[in-house]
Amino acid sequence: MCGIVGFNGHKNGIPKIIKGLESLEYRGYDSAGIAYINNERITIKKEKGRIKNLKDLITEKENAYLGIGHTRWATHGEPTKENAHPHQQGKFTLVHNGIIENYMELQKILKDKHYAFISQTDTEVACALIDYYYQKDANIKMAILNASKQMRGAFAFGIICEDDKETLYAIRKTSPLIIAKSKDGNFIASDVPAILEFTNEYFLLNDLELAEITKDNITFYNEELKEIKKESSLFEGNLEASQKGGYEHFMLKEIHEQDEIIKNTIACYYDGTIASLDKSFPDLTKFNKIDIVACGSAYHTGLCAKSFIENYANIPVNVEVASEYRYKKCFYDKNTLVILVSQSGETADTLAALRKAKKDGITTLAIVNVVGSNIAREADYTLYIKAGCEIAVATTKAYLAQVAMFSLLAIYLGYKKGLIQEEELIEINKDIKNLPKMIRKTIDNDLYFKIADQIYENKNIFFIGRGLDYALCMEGSLKLKEISYINSVAYQAGELKHGTISLIEKDTPVIALSTEDELREKTISNIKEAKSRGAKVIYVTNKIPEEKFYDEIITIEKIHPILQSILTMIPLQLMSYKVAKNKNCDIDKPRNLAKSVTVE
Numbered sequence: 001m002c003g004i005v006g007f008n009g010h011k012n013g014i015p016k017i018i019k020g021l022e023s024l025e026y027r028g029y030d031s032a033g034i035a036y037i038n039n040e041r042i043t044i045k046k047e048k049g050r051i052k053n054l055k056d057l058i059t060e061k062e063n064a065y066l067g068i069g070h071t072r073w074a075t076h077g078e079p080t081k082e083n084a085h086p087h088q089q090g091k092f093t094l095v096h097n098g099i100i101e102n103y104m105e106l107q108k109i110l111k112d113k114h115y116a117f118i119s120q121t122d123t124e125v126a127c128a129l130i131d132y133y134y135q136k137d138a139n140i141k142m143a144i145l146n147a148s149k150q151m152r153g154a155f156a157f158g159i160i161c162e163d164d165k166e167t168l169y170a171i172r173k174t175s176p177l178i179i180a181k182s183k184d185g186n187f188i189a190s191d192v193p194a195i196l197e198f199t200n201e202y203f204l205l206n207d208l209e210l211a212e213i214t215k216d217n218i219t220f221y222n223e224e225l226k227e228i229k230k231e232s233s234l235f236e237g238n239l240e241a242s243q244k245g246g247y248e249h250f251m252l253k254e255i256h257e258q259d260e261i262i263k264n265t266i267a268c269y270y271d272g273t274i275a276s277l278d279k280s281f282p283d284l285t286k287f288n289k290i291d292i293v294a295c296g297s298a299y300h301t302g303l304c305a306k307s308f309i310e311n312y313a314n315i316p317v318n319v320e321v322a323s324e325y326r327y328k329k330c331f332y333d334k335n336t337l338v339i340l341v342s343q344s345g346e347t348a349d350t351l352a353a354l355r356k357a358k359k360d361g362i363t364t365l366a367i368v369n370v371v372g373s374n375i376a377r378e379a380d381y382t383l384y385i386k387a388g389c390e391i392a393v394a395t396t397k398a399y400l401a402q403v404a405m406f407s408l409l410a411i412y413l414g415y416k417k418g419l420i421q422e423e424e425l426i427e428i429n430k431d432i433k434n435l436p437k438m439i440r441k442t443i444d445n446d447l448y449f450k451i452a453d454q455i456y457e458n459k460n461i462f463f464i465g466r467g468l469d470y471a472l473c474m475e476g477s478l479k480l481k482e483i484s485y486i487n488s489v490a491y492q493a494g495e496l497k498h499g500t501i502s503l504i505e506k507d508t509p510v511i512a513l514s515t516e517d518e519l520r521e522k523t524i525s526n527i528k529e530a531k532s533r534g535a536k537v538i539y540v541t542n543k544i545p546e547e548k549f550y551d552e553i554i555t556i557e558k559i560h561p562i563l564q565s566i567l568t569m570i571p572l573q574l575m576s577y578k579v580a581k582n583k584n585c586d587i588d589k590p591r592n593l594a595k596s597v598t599v600e
């Protein structure tokens with residue numbers, strides 16, 4: 001999704017803004033632009049494609065103390081130079097992240113007032129609307145607020161006005177935007193990595209709060225234009241966490257961090273005693289039904305959670321994709337807990353599902369990575385997974401930390417309901433202690449790369465499994481297709497013969513997972529069905545079989561079933577990574593994808 005960086009300070013802001021935009025590249029974009037004030041003039045430069053194209057337009061001589069930069073992820077109109085931000089209308093120049101849902105209606109009104117538009121964007125309409133209000137009473141802050149109240153949808157704006165060349169303005173509704181303070185000046189940014197080289201002190205804006213930013217001061221206003229005071233926050237991570245640290249790609253670095261991350265996630269909530277979980281979690285024992293709502297990989301962690309919570313705590317769990325849940329009839333009541341899972345905490349559909357549940361008076365719990373994000377702030381309860389900054393678009397460490405959080409939740413609920421006994425808890429604790437070492441050992445295995453070298457030229461790759469393994473197949477398949485662009489499908493092993501098996505031909509790779517003892521025999525029968533139709537079977541298991549019905553075998557260590565998925569996922573992540581690398585794909589920024597999906 002679009003990235004915004006703005007600066008107002010005592011030193012040249014152009015390099016800072018460009019650097020900031022580069023650190024937001026992970027969000028996904030197709031054009032980039034900047035507007036800055038130099039010699040009392042507002043200059044706009046923008047170009048299609050990578051930030052490098054924008055940099056080529058800027059000479060070393062150019063110097064500006066105030067500017068706004070943008071990376072655009074196209075929503076309204078093609079990725080062209082005309083549609084790239086910043087946009088200008090009348091006295092105003094602005095950058096925008098989000099979608100203005102009623103922009104056509106507003107555009108029609110503005111056209112009648114003689115505004116003309118050169119781009120196809122909703123952003124240019126927003127800019128004209130602010131100018132329109134400004135023309136009425138010449139009050140910049142009022143104009144921004146009045147226009148913002150007229151717009152439906154989600155937005156974050158960085159705004160400059162020709163009549164006040166000393167000030168940068170910012171406002172947001174639903175889309176993320178932080179305001180940061182450094183010794184050289186003040187910033188606005190869509191996400192923390194953009195400012196980390198300069199400062200780690202930042203402020204969060206609530207919906208329709210306005211920031212007036214000069215070189216030395218930041219003043220906040222509420223939607224009635226009353227001045228308000230805000231406390232700053234300090235980002236806990238460091239700059240190193242947002243750099244590659246010697247790895248070729250962020251994705252590889254993030255996969256390699258997983259032993260430390262999982263250790264940390266678990267240690268933050270659980271010291272081996274149920275008393276620690278009692279302290280960490282809200283009292284969730286009164287709920288007799290759980291809805292888990294999320295998108296993409298986060299949705300897949302919900303599928304793992306369903307298996308954990310139903311099996312260990314005997315509570316029915318319904319897992320739903322957020323874009324469906326927000327519009328469907330929900331059969332929840334006061335005994336239902338709605339859990340929202342989101343790495344970014346900003347995903348528009350998940351946020352809308354949360355708001356729907358809250359509006360209906362249902363208790364909500366958010367499992368989130370990004371501290372202070374909308375979902376984290378709005379839910380009744382929030383558990384942070386503490387996975388640190390995740391830069392690669394394809395999630396790995398945050399996915400695993402979400403799964404670990406659900407394992408803890410199932411242990412807690414299972415124990416409280418008397419379904420996990422003391423002896424079993426001792427076994428689980430032993431495995432939790434060894435888990436980081438086991439994760440490390442699972443990562444440090446070059447077999448996955450060798451197998452990837454054998455399959456990367458295939459056009460179709462299948463993942464099959466039953467039960468919990470099927471939930472992991474869904475994620476394995478998504479990981480592969482999103483970064484390598486290979487068509488891949490995840491199937492319940494027993495379903496294959498009801499249609500999909502017709503797609504299996506000689507040497508079609510079938511990655512077959514089997515880690516649950518009670519389902520193993522059945523899964524093996526299904527694998528044999530695929531094998532006898534020519535499939536190249538890559539068998540991923542925690543028990544070496546006596547019979548050889550596979551072409552390649554990946555063995556992972558056996559661990560308590562409530563923790564097993566954490567290990568099983570790792571080979572799938574690394575195989576996908578190497579397949580994409582062999583195909584020369586843009587691994588950290590796959591085409592068309594965005595890290596934080598703030599539009600519906």
Ligand code: F6R
Nearest residue numbers: 296297298342343344347394395
């Ligand atoms: C895939 C991936 C996405 C996200 C999804 C939800 O690798 O990262 O499928 O899981 O867009 O994002 P969050 O978790 O930020 O709500």
